[in-house]
Amino acid sequence: MTRRMRVGVALMAGLLGFAAQATAQIPGMPLFTNPRYGTGLRFHVDMGQSADSGTAITASTVIQGGASLALGPVGINAMVGTLKSDLTETTQCVQHPDVYDCEDQTVSGAALAQIRLAGGRRSNLSLSVFGGAAMDVKAADFAGIPDTVKALLGIVDGKQLTIPVGVSVGLRIPLGLASLNLWGAPRLNLTRWVNCTGTCPEGTQNFRWAVGADLPIFRILSIRAAYDSGKIRNNVTEQNETYSYWGIGASIGIGGMR
Numbered sequence: 001m002t003r004r005m006r007v008g009v010a011l012m013a014g015l016l017g018f019a020a021q022a023t024a025q026i027p028g029m030p031l032f033t034n035p036r037y038g039t040g041l042r043f044h045v046d047m048g049q050s051a052d053s054g055t056a057i058t059a060s061t062v063i064q065g066g067a068s069l070a071l072g073p074v075g076i077n078a079m080v081g082t083l084k085s086d087l088t089e090t091t092q093c094v095q096h097p098d099v100y101d102c103e104d105q106t107v108s109g110a111a112l113a114q115i116r117l118a119g120g121r122r123s124n125l126s127l128s129v130f131g132g133a134a135m136d137v138k139a140a141d142f143a144g145i146p147d148t149v150k151a152l153l154g155i156v157d158g159k160q161l162t163i164p165v166g167v168s169v170g171l172r173i174p175l176g177l178a179s180l181n182l183w184g185a186p187r188l189n190l191t192r193w194v195n196c197t198g199t200c201p202e203g204t205q206n207f208r209w210a211v212g213a214d215l216p217i218f219r220i221l222s223i224r225a226a227y228d229s230g231k232i233r234n235n236v237t238e239q240n241e242t243y244s245y246w247g248i249g250a251s252i253g254i255g256g257m258r
Contacts, residue, residue, distance in 0.1 A: 026081030026108045026134060028062040030228035030247040033168040033185040034214045035116055035128035037070045040255020042222070044068065048081075048247040051227070060084065064249070070256045073116040077132075082107045110134030112164075119170070126170040130185075134162045158196035164189050164208075181214040191233060206231035206240055222251045 029048035048062040066079025083106070112132035119126030136159065166187025173180040186209045193200035208230025216222040229244035 026062060026064050026079065026110055027136070027162075028060065028083070028245055029064050029081055030212065030226035030245050031112075031164055031185070031187070031208075031210050032212060032224060032226055032247075032249070033112070033114060033128070033130050033166070033210065034181055034183045034212060034224070035114070035126040035168040035170040036120060036172055036181050036183075036214075037068075037075050037114075037116070038120065038219075038255040039070050039072055040253055041070075042068045042251045042253030042256030044079075044222075044249055044251035046224075046247050046249030048245050051229075051244040051246050062247075064247075068251075068253075068256045073120070073128075075114040075116070075128075075256070077112040077114070079110050079112075080107055081110070106136050108134055108136050110162075114168070124172040124174075126168075126172070126183075128168045128170075129166070130168060130187075131165045132163070134164075135159050158193050158200055161192045161194055162189065163192065178215055178217045181216070182212075183214070184211045185209065189230065189232070204233045204240065206233070208232075219254065220252060224249050224251070 026048070028050065029046060032046070044066055046064045048064065050060075061084040062081055063084050064079050064081035066077060068075060068077040070076075110132060111134075112130060114128050114130040116126060116128040164187045166185055168183055168185035170181055170183035173182070186207070188205055189208045190203065190205045192203040208228065210226055210228040212224060212226030214222060214224045225246070225248045227244070227246050230242065231240045232243045233239070234241050
């Protein structure tokens with residue numbers, strides 16, 4: 001297989017086949033958990049940015065895209081995200097594989113399940129519980145690179161699995177042709193390491209919270225924003241530190257998680 005073909009396979013697997021790697025939160029992107037949704041399918045795109053200016057670890061812009069399906073009180077959301085800088089470099093890799101190196105480019109795949117316990121329809125108050133999982137996938141995972149070469153390239157063995165579990169409370173404010181949905185969601189963020197060659201690092205559990213607003217228009221177009229904050233383990237300092245993100249996005253479809 002040529003280098004160009006390996007790069008293409010890596011990108012397609014990362015962007016389309018992430019569900020096999022991660023059964024949710026994209027790093028650097030707020031977790032959107034508006035509990036008010038109706039049966040339907042939606043497609044969305046979001047942009048996330050660190051609220052901690054000057055923090056090198058979280059300062060980069062994150063781009064996320066995905067789809068959600070809701071059937072009655074059950075909603076399922078699948079998404080793929082990556083750093084904007086990685087997305088730009090990946091495009092250069094595909095166009096010029098002999099000049100640029102793609103092995104360290106990363107995409108994050110995530111899935112989130114949400115069950116509404118109360119509210120919806122004519123009720124202006126909604127309550128749901130949610131849980132999910134997210135995992136980073138590198139291009140090198142699909143390029144057939146031996147473990148010894150990964151070690152020389154500094155590619156970390158093993159995968160960090162992020163598992164958010166929490167509740168979401170929402171308030172709907174009717175505005176005529178549109179309606180404003182406000183929501184808040186505390187959660188427990190669990191991290192676990194899997195597929196390690198040797199001993200996996202210890203997992204962590206930290207409290208995080210998010211607040212957001214969702215503005216659906218004619219039940220077709222929806223604009224949303226969220227702020228997400230709390231503890232995350234810094235694998236460089238090995239300390240739990242507070243990181244905050246804001247995000248904006250839009251979705252289109254009928255019903256679904258808005």
